[in-house]
Amino acid sequence: MRRGPSLFNLASLGLGLTFLYAPIVLLVVYSFNDSRLVTVWGGFSLRWYGELMHNEQLLASVWMTVRIAALSATVATLLGTLAAVALTRGGRFPGRTIFSGAVYAPLVTPEVILGLSLLLLFVAVGAPRGFWTVSAAHTTLTLCYVTVVVQARLASFDRSLEEAAQDLGCPPWRAFLLVTLPNIAPAVAAAWMLAFTLSLDDLVIASFTSGPGATTLPMRIYSAVRLGVTPEINAISTLLIGLVATGVIAAYLIQTRGVRRASR
Template structure:
């Protein structure tokens, strides 16, 4: 007869979940506080959500963050997918170890070092810091994550499908677009979402590589929090939490719908 979980296991799980999610719950709750002080409850209100519509600085920062995230994630997905294909299908070519090391370096390199090195590069090239330097920096940061995700899928890919297509006269580039890419599409999509999330969350590298007119939402939030936390900041963070939760739920429902499709 199987025994149920002990009180120690339940308490450990409860404390772990509370440590992870209790601060988020408090943040969401205080975003509906009618007063400005975040330590004194003054009643329920959605005033701070309406105030976001009049905050031009936050809206501009959110728009910059969204554009940089979509563009850098798309570029990182293309380059990371090609890098993964080269690592898996390229065989033991010369300098493969060096190439793999350069691809995976951002995974273990501190973001401060990456941000400083990219800043020195842009200064040496005479490039003004702004939207495009920030996009290039985020592409460099997220490319390796896409390569890791796609490479894991390509390792288990059945190459007999590609061989069958090529035996029927399909050229290699069309084989990749018609056979390989549709089969690895979930991994490519997962890599894009991971790259977009990392770009949305980045603060350190953006602080080094951004410039006038390219202030991201994390930078704006950090600059305002240094002067004191306000319910308006809590409202922005709550909207971000809601967007992430909806995205995760939509992805999960889409995955369940795919598994129920008839073969």
């Protein structure tokens, strides 16, 4: 039997979580600060949120960012799921090492390198930089995350269910669509969410591959941050954090329900 957590364990958990959450909590709290100064509490106010609503440039970049994230997450989920199927079920095929290398490497490759190399590609083929180039770049970045998430689920999926469907006369692709896909759907949905938020967050790759007229939200936040800490950035950050946290917790609940159903 495992012993329960000791005092030392509880202390490390407490300190660890405080370290992770304190800066975020402070940021959120100070977004409601009426004073412009970071360290002076001037009373509760929503004025910075009100000012955001009138910032047309900012709203335009939010819309641009969301569109890029939705498109790139969708393409990455399609390609990443295919890659996961090939890696879990393809056995040893020629070129497998290069393939899995290309799939996992973007996970850890520094973003400046991904950004620079993609920019050179777009310059070489003469693609006008903007919405499409950032979307393609983000698809490349997020594809590997999708593969890892889906692969973990596929590996634990009982293959015999699909084989049973085929024994009963179901063509393989239909068996995949009707039996396997519904089973891995929670993982695929979670992977899409992950890809979406990664794209939403990315500053470095977007800066390299974007052009005039396609400024994303992180690019706007970055140029504002360079000029100093302002309550407006706190407000937009709080909105983003709230949005993402809601999405992640929802995805978590969906996934745990899916796992429970699958194990029943």
